[in-house]
Amino acid sequence: MDLLLSNDFWSPIWLSLKIATIAGMVVIVIGTLAGRLLARRDFKGKAVLETILMLPMVLPPTVVGFFLIVIFGKNSIVGQAIEWLFDGPIIFTWWAAVIASIVVAFPLMYQSAKSGFQEVSLDIEDAARVDGANEWRVFLLISIPLASKALISGSILSFARALGEFGATLMFAGNIPGETQTIPTAIYIAIDSGNMTLAWMWVISIVIISFIMLLTVRVRDK
Structure with missing residues (x-):
C-alpha cells in the first residue's frame, strides 16, 4: 500500500498520460x-509519400529514435534552432x-482518418457545395461528422500507441525519473533492477488503461 501511494509509482503514470x-x-x-487531403487525391509520388508517412509503424523503434536524434541533435540545423530558441536542447526532455x-x-x-473520409459520399459533399458551403x-x-466513427477509433488507438511507446522514447528522451521516465521505461528499469513488485504494478496499470481504450473502440465498432 505504501508503494501504491508513493510518488515513485505515480510519477511515470502521470507523465505517460500527459505525454500521450x-x-x-x-x-x-x-x-x-x-x-x-490524401483520401481522394491522386498525384505523382502519392504512393511514395504515403509509404514514408506509414514507415514509423513498421520500422524498429530504435531506428525511429536514431532518426529523431539525427534530426533534433545538436549537430543538425533543427536541433541548433531549437537550442537557440529555447536555450537548451530538446533531447532528454519530456518534450522529446x-x-x-x-x-x-x-x-x-x-490510416483511420483516410479510411473514414473515403467512406464519405461524394454526393453529400457536392450537395453541400451546391448549397453554398465552402x-x-x-x-x-x-466530412468530419460522417467520418467520426473512424476518427474516434483512430484517436483512441493513437493515444494507446503513444502511451505504450518505449524504444524511440528511451533513445530520444532517455529514462530520467520524474522527468522523462514513462510507464514502459519504468517497467524496463524495474525488471532490470529486480523489483518485480513495482514492475507488476505498472504492468497492471497500463494493461487496464489500454484494455479500457481498446474496449471502447470495439464497442463503438459494433
Missing part, C-alpha cells in the same frame, strides 16, 4: 488533415518523449 494526451491531440489534428510518441502514433490516426464548412460540418 499532448501527442494524441497533435496527432488527431495533423492525422485528420493529412487523411482528408512527446515528439517520439507523435511520430509512432501518427500512422494509426492517418471547403472548410464542408470539411467541418459534413
Whole structure:
C-alpha cells in the first residue's frame, strides 16, 4: 500500500498520460488533415509519400529514435534552432518523449482518418457545395461528422500507441525519473533492477488503461 501511494509509482503514470494526451491531440489534428487531403487525391509520388508517412509503424523503434536524434541533435540545423530558441536542447526532455510518441502514433490516426473520409459520399459533399458551403464548412460540418466513427477509433488507438511507446522514447528522451521516465521505461528499469513488485504494478496499470481504450473502440465498432 505504501508503494501504491508513493510518488515513485505515480510519477511515470502521470507523465505517460500527459505525454500521450499532448501527442494524441497533435496527432488527431495533423492525422485528420493529412487523411482528408490524401483520401481522394491522386498525384505523382502519392504512393511514395504515403509509404514514408506509414514507415514509423513498421520500422524498429530504435531506428525511429536514431532518426529523431539525427534530426533534433545538436549537430543538425533543427536541433541548433531549437537550442537557440529555447536555450537548451530538446533531447532528454519530456518534450522529446512527446515528439517520439507523435511520430509512432501518427500512422494509426492517418490510416483511420483516410479510411473514414473515403467512406464519405461524394454526393453529400457536392450537395453541400451546391448549397453554398465552402471547403472548410464542408470539411467541418459534413466530412468530419460522417467520418467520426473512424476518427474516434483512430484517436483512441493513437493515444494507446503513444502511451505504450518505449524504444524511440528511451533513445530520444532517455529514462530520467520524474522527468522523462514513462510507464514502459519504468517497467524496463524495474525488471532490470529486480523489483518485480513495482514492475507488476505498472504492468497492471497500463494493461487496464489500454484494455479500457481498446474496449471502447470495439464497442463503438459494433
